[in-house]
Amino acid sequence: MSPIRRLGTSRRWADVVIHGETAYWVEVADDLSLDTHGQIAAVLQQIDATLLAIGSDRTRILQVLIHLADLSDGATLDRLWDAWVPEGHPPVRARVQSGLGGNCRVEMVVTAAVDVETRS
Amino acid sequence: MSPIRRLGTSRRWADVVIHGETAYWVEVADDLSLDTHGQIAAVLQQIDATLLAIGSDRTRILQVLIHLADLSDGATLDRLWDAWVPEGHPPVRARVQSGLGGNCRVEMVVTAAVDVETRS
Amino acid sequence: MSPIRRLGTSRRWADVVIHGETAYWVEVADDLSLDTHGQIAAVLQQIDATLLAIGSDRTRILQVLIHLADLSDGATLDRLWDAWVPEGHPPVRARVQSGLGGNCRVEMVVTAAVDVETRS
Numbered sequence: 623m624s625p626i627r628r629l630g631t632s633r634r635w636a637d638v639v640i641h642g643e644t645a646y647w648v649e650v651a652d653d654l655s656l657d658t659h660g661q662i663a664a665v666l667q668q669i670d671a672t673l674l675a676i677g678s679d680r681t682r683i684l685q686v687l688i689h690l691a692d693l694s695d696g697a698t699l700d701r702l703w704d705a706w707v708p709e710g711h712p713p714v715r716a717r718v719q720s721g722l723g724g725n726c727r728v729e730m731v732v733t734a735a736v737d738v739e740t741r742s
Numbered sequence: 743m744s745p746i747r748r749l750g751t752s753r754r755w756a757d758v759v760i761h762g763e764t765a766y767w768v769e770v771a772d773d774l775s776l777d778t779h780g781q782i783a784a785v786l787q788q789i790d791a792t793l794l795a796i797g798s799d800r801t802r803i804l805q806v807l808i809h810l811a812d813l814s815d816g817a818t819l820d821r822l823w824d825a826w827v828p829e830g831h832p833p834v835r836a837r838v839q840s841g842l843g844g845n846c847r848v849e850m851v852v853t854a855a856v857d858v859e860t861r862s
Numbered sequence: 863m864s865p866i867r868r869l870g871t872s873r874r875w876a877d878v879v880i881h882g883e884t885a886y887w888v889e890v891a892d893d894l895s896l897d898t899h900g901q902i903a904a905v906l907q908q909i910d911a912t913l914l915a916i917g918s919d920r921t922r923i924l925q926v927l928i929h930l931a932d933l934s935d936g937a938t939l940d941r942l943w944d945a946w947v948p949e950g951h952p953p954v955r956a957r958v959q960s961g962l963g964g965n966c967r968v969e970m971v972v973t974a975a976v977d978v979e980t981r982s
Contacts, residue, residue, distance in 0.1 A: 841959025
């Protein structure tokens with residue numbers, strides 16, 4: 623049975639949950655006072671930080687489900703996204719408009735591959 | 743190759759699909775005439791019942807994607823959720839507003855860890 | 863460590879990403895000028911094509927998260943879906959209304975089981 627590892631657990635959620643070779647997490651901008659461009663850039667940077675923390679990297683992202691508060695921000699998303707995704711190693715991607723609440727402009731649900739932790 | 747197990751198959755969907763050590767399912771309240779508080783409480787109870795049926799438990803939930811019909815129900819959700827999530831073992835969680843139809847107030851997409859079935 | 867395989871990589875996304883025994887992909891109709899019925903039928907056909915390409919089949923779909931641009935298309939979806947899902951082997955299914963943009967009427971996020979690629 624594969625162990626479950628968590629990073630950044632709070633009362634309500636974990637920042638990351640890793641099961642076997644699969645990591646699951648949800649990313650919204652740490653600073654929700656940023657404008658849309660700022661929030662999307664922040665989320666991508668935060669994904670990088672999470673990948674580093676779990677010993678993975680951009681080439682090993684499997685799936686990203688992107689919720690935008692307003693689909694008219696799609697062009698901004700795509701500009702930042704295209705510059706960020708590693709050529710030849712993109713994930714699958716869904717992009718939909720959902721209600722996110724408050725000033726939140728973007729929320730990404732990420733699934734990535736990680737090595738199995740062999741240390742006890 | 744890991745076997746696929748299903749619980750509660752109907753013409754349209756399975757209640758749960760298990761592949762290897764990962765279980766997937768979607769939960770809406772069995773009784774959609776309940777108010778929002780009642781539906782959220784019912785969904786959490788139903789998740790418990792499903793976990794029991796597959797030999798898992800709350801500490802092994804990996805990810806919950808929560809769709810609310812109205813984000814203004816977020817505080818009600820969080821009160822019930824915080825009392826339900828096991829301290830130190832929370833899943834990752836996304837929470838968005840989506841159209842759910844009819845009187846449905848909440849829908850949760852759950853991923854959880856299970857032991858591999860070794861009986862034939 | 864399980865290898866990652868991708869099919870149909872573009873600058874922005876992969877058509878399919880396979881990690882270990884799990885395949886992830888997102889399907890929208892190739893021809894978005896079709897009406898709702900046409901787009902749903904197309905998406906289901908495209909899922910069949912993808913399953914064939916990865917050496918899987920309808921009985922091994924684990925989860926489908928369906929986004930409809932308008933929940934009033936739910937009856938159309940269900941008619942086509944019920945005729946398509948293999949009896950006794952349905953996936954888990956979520957169905958919500960989300961903003962999809964342009965003329966896109968339906969988007970499906972699919973998870974399916976595949977055999978591990980043993981050829982190098």
